[in-house]
Amino acid sequence: xxxxxxxxxxxxxxxxxxxxxxxxxxxxxxxxxxxxxxxxxxxxxxxxxxxxxxxxxxxxxxxxxxxxxxxxxxxxxxxxxxxxxxxxxxxxxxxxxxxxxxxxxxxxxxxxxxxxxxxxxxxxx
Numbered sequence: 001x002x003x004x005x006x007x008x009x010x011x012x013x014x015x016x017x018x019x020x021x022x023x024x025x026x027x028x029x030x031x032x033x034x035x036x037x038x039x040x041x042x043x044x045x046x047x048x049x050x051x052x053x054x055x056x057x058x059x060x061x062x063x064x065x066x067x068x069x070x071x072x073x074x075x076x077x078x079x080x081x082x083x084x085x086x087x088x089x090x091x092x093x094x095x096x097x098x099x100x101x102x103x104x105x106x107x108x109x110x111x112x113x114x115x116x117x118x119x120x121x122x123x124x125x
Contacts, residue, residue, distance in 0.1 A: 001025045001114050003033075005095045008119030011085055015123070019080040021095030021116055028052060030099040030113075033078045034106055035069065037091035037121075047093070049106035050078060058106050085123045092118040
């Protein structure tokens with residue numbers, strides 16, 4: 001499966017952005033998808049994930065309820081609504097897809113089989 005992330009851009013602190021990630025190559029039938037981010041000089045960080053069939057979300061605690069993950073099965077697309085953005089949210093955001101059958105460890109990059117190219121989110125003061 002190929003993933004295409006979009007929606008990044010420049011926003012001021014306190015603003016909002018909505019990222020999208022579309023899977024191509026037929027209807028997505030994996031376990032789920034997730035968002036990770038990587039700021040300059042830092043390791044890739046888990047943001048959120050969603051079970052594809054049930055739509056059950058999971059969030060990194062550090063997101064503090066500001067982000068909402070969702071998916072549209074018919075459109076093969078996952079979303080990340082980001083509100084009250086802070087300067088520390090500046091990063092390249094990556095989407096990823098997992099086809100794990102058992103014990104999907106959503107916060108581990110190693111659990112994902114396909115990655116999108118990333119979309120840059122820059123939050124300025």
